[in-house]
Amino acid sequence: QQPVQSPQAVILREGEDAVINCSSSKALYSVHWYRQKHGEAPVFLMILLKGGEQKGHEKISASFNEKKQQSSLYLTASQLSYSGTYFCGTPPRVGGGSNYKLTFGKGTLLTVNP
Amino acid sequence: SAVISQKPSRDICQRGTSLTIQCQVDSQVTMMFWYRQQPGQSLTLIATANQGSEATYESGFVIDKFPISRPNLTFSTLTVSNMSPEDSSIYLCSVFSGTGGYNEQFFGPGTRLTVL
Numbered sequence: 001q002q003p004v005q006s007p008q009a010v011i012l013r014e015g016e017d018a019v020i021n022c023s024s025s026k027a028l029y030s031v032h033w034y035r036q037k038h039g040e041a042p043v044f045l046m047i048l049l050k051g052g053e054q055k056g057h058e059k060i061s062a063s064f065n066e067k068k069q070q071s072s073l074y075l076t077a078s079q080l081s082y083s084g085t086y087f088c089g090t091p092p093r094v095g096g097g098s099n100y101k102l103t104f105g106k107g108t109l110l111t112v113n114p
Numbered sequence: 115s116a117v118i119s120q121k122p123s124r125d126i127c128q129r130g131t132s133l134t135i136q137c138q139v140d141s142q143v144t145m146m147f148w149y150r151q152q153p154g155q156s157l158t159l160i161a162t163a164n165q166g167s168e169a170t171y172e173s174g175f176v177i178d179k180f181p182i183s184r185p186n187l188t189f190s191t192l193t194v195s196n197m198s199p200e201d202s203s204i205y206l207c208s209v210f211s212g213t214g215g216y217n218e219q220f221f222g223p224g225t226r227l228t229v230l
Contacts, residue, residue: 002156032219034219040223041206041221041222041223041224042157042206042221043221044218044219044220047218087156087157089157089219100145100147100162100210100217100219101147101159101162101172102159102219103159104156104157104158105156106155106156107155107156
């Protein structure tokens, strides 16, 4: 089941904030966030786990609401380098090798202008 | 972390031919994943390749069309067989590698395939 991302696209000026949402019709066990710049491979940003644990190495924040089956990525004081397409990915279920079979949303194109 | 290389980086092929894409990882991994990304679209998992066993294909993908080899823990190939223009896509190899107690997914640079 493909997670649904919103908005599809957003345009910001440098320094502005944005929120990207990812929701699922099925129970979420974890949510993975990636950013892909044009012509490049996707790059890992963050993983949010059931129970509130977050792992990542970018200066961004995110939330994971298990009850609402959704996650949000918060991009504050945006920089030009934040531009790209953001994807959320969700595994079908918890445990074992299936936890790595991510289904990705359609992506959110973020453009940050000077 | 994991560093992944793919060959070729791009190719233009004729309808009906086949192309084999190579994926090399700088560390040993149990599972390697092959994704397809059509222009401007999301990433779709084709199959999971485990060393020493048959690849596991996702719904809509079959072994005859996308045969996969996994001869060792650092290398895999994906063949796109009997190509048609609909196979024009970017094909990405991916692995998970653990750091700090969690597994981060790394992607190769991709192979951009155009079928005429």
